[in-house]
Amino acid sequence: MPEHFDQLDLDYFDPTEAADYGRHITTQRFYDDPSFGAQVLSRFESALSNASAERLLKTPLQVLIFTIILSNSGALPANRYLLFWNYYETVLKREAAKLTTHRTFLGEHEQDITELHQRVGLLLQIQSDITGEARARLPLSDLHRLAHQRMLELDYDDSQATAITDRLLEVATQRLVLLVADKDDTVSFDVRSLQELMAGRALVMGDDESIKRNLTASACSPAWRNAWLFAAGRLFADSDHRSRLVIEVVEQCDLAGLWPGWLYPAGPELAAHMLDDGLAA
Numbered sequence: 001m002p003e004h005f006d007q008l009d010l011d012y013f014d015p016t017e018a019a020d021y022g023r024h025i026t027t028q029r030f031y032d033d034p035s036f037g038a039q040v041l042s043r044f045e046s047a048l049s050n051a052s053a054e055r056l057l058k059t060p061l062q063v064l065i066f067t068i069i070l071s072n073s074g075a076l077p078a079n080r081y082l083l084f085w086n087y088y089e090t091v092l093k094r095e096a097a098k099l100t101t102h103r104t105f106l107g108e109h110e111q112d113i114t115e116l117h118q119r120v121g122l123l124l125q126i127q128s129d130i131t132g133e134a135r136a137r138l139p140l141s142d143l144h145r146l147a148h149q150r151m152l153e154l155d156y157d158d159s160q161a162t163a164i165t166d167r168l169l170e171v172a173t174q175r176l177v178l179l180v181a182d183k184d185d186t187v188s189f190d191v192r193s194l195q196e197l198m199a200g201r202a203l204v205m206g207d208d209e210s211i212k213r214n215l216t217a218s219a220c221s222p223a224w225r226n227a228w229l230f231a232a233g234r235l236f237a238d239s240d241h242r243s244r245l246v247i248e249v250v251e252q253c254d255l256a257g258l259w260p261g262w263l264y265p266a267g268p269e270l271a272a273h274m275l276d277d278g279l280a281a
Contacts, residue, residue, distance in 0.1 A: 018057035019048055025060075026067050036071075043070040050076055055278040056083050061193065079278035081233020084197045088117075088178070095175050102175055105167055112150055113176070116168060118205070119146050120179065121198025124189065129223040136195070137186035143179075144169060193226065200230030208245060211235070215249045220259030220266040229273055236279045243279075250274070 013021065022044050030037025044067055047053050056077065057063050065087040069077065072090050077083040092113070096106040106113070120143065124136035147168045151161035172179050173187060180190045189195035203214040215231060218224040235242035250270045254261025261267070274280070 012058040013060075013063070015048075015054050015057070018054075018063055021060060022048075022057065022063045022067055025064055026071075029067070029071075040067060040071045043073075047076055052076065052078050052278055052281060055276070055281070056080060061191070078281060079233055079236070081197075081200075081230050081277065082237060084193060084230070085234070088114075088194070088197070091176055091178065095171075100175075102167075102171055106171065106175075109164070109168065109171075112147075112154075112164075112168060113171060115150055116143075116147050116172060117178065118198045118202040119150075120187075121189065121195045121200075122202035124195050125199035125224065125227050128195075129221065135182075135188055135192070137182045137184075137188045140169075140185045140187060143172075143187055196226040197230045199224075199227040200232075201234055203227065203231040204234055204242075208242075211242075212245060212249060215246065216253055216256050217258060219249055219253035219270060220256075220261070225273070228270070229277055232274060233277060233279060246274075 023041060026037055026040050026044060030040065047066070047070060053066075053076075056079075057066060062080070062083060065083055066077075069075075069083070069086050069090055072094065074086050074090055077086050092106070092110060096103060096110070120138055123142075123146075124138060127133070127136040127138075144165060147165040148161050151164050152158075156164065173181060178189060178191070178194055179187045182188045189198075203218060204211045206214075215228065218228050218231075221228075232246045235246050250267050252267075253259070253270070254265045254267050259266060
């Protein structure tokens with residue numbers, strides 16, 4: 001019965017909690033290298049004085065990603081989209097810098113690797129929306145097909161496409177490990193936010209008309225909220241023209257007939273989330 005259970009509500013860190021957790025996780029990560037850990041801590045303390053830090057350091061995951069970016073001397077991200085995108089780029093560059101047999105391949109096929117993650121993110125986000133499952137999975141055969149299709153689009157012949165596809169899948173699932181092996185020969189994103197990041201980027205690949213159509217269709221869906229906000233973050237980072245397009249979608253999404261906006265308008269909530277993500281800054 002309900003009285004036998006306690007309800008726990010998750011909340012954001014306050015600035016003091018975020019700072020304490022950042023110091024704790026950095027100390028733990030560099031336990032075997034206290035000298036470098038002290039450098040990262042110094043960067044972290046300096047970053048805390050930046051106005052954007054309070055907006056970004058809201059969850060344990062965001063604080064961890066923030067310290068990873070700082071440990072690689074990355075630029076301080078201005079909003080949540082750039083926080084997660086800089087993390088992805090940091091992981092990619094870190095792997096490309098290693099003296100492994102994949103180093104040259106990573107340099108030559110960085111765009112293909114990103115494109116593959118975006119396509120997978122979009123498919124898994126659609127699957128999550130349809131099934132309601134918290135963790136969507138993609139069969140390895142479908143992952144292979146997506147990568148192979150990408151190579152054929154770039155005019156590689158079938159044998160070349162197959163060889164590059166095999167390397168792409170090895171790099172994506174064994175080196176970067178943002179996509180991880182799951183049960184029944186499937187893969188999934190180990191971190192849900194990275195799936196939403198890639199799905200959001202996929203939403204805004206194309207011309208203005210396609211972007212507006214995708215953003216309007218997904219604007220009112222709670223299942224797409226985080227992916228939509230990442231998409232908006234990318235457009236705000238691109239240009240003033242694209243940011244105006246996003247604002248136009250927010251203003252008009254409740255009039256599109258895809259959602260009972262007269263009963264529960266989504267536009268004001270989207271606007272509030274965009275402010276919370278730091279896009280206005």
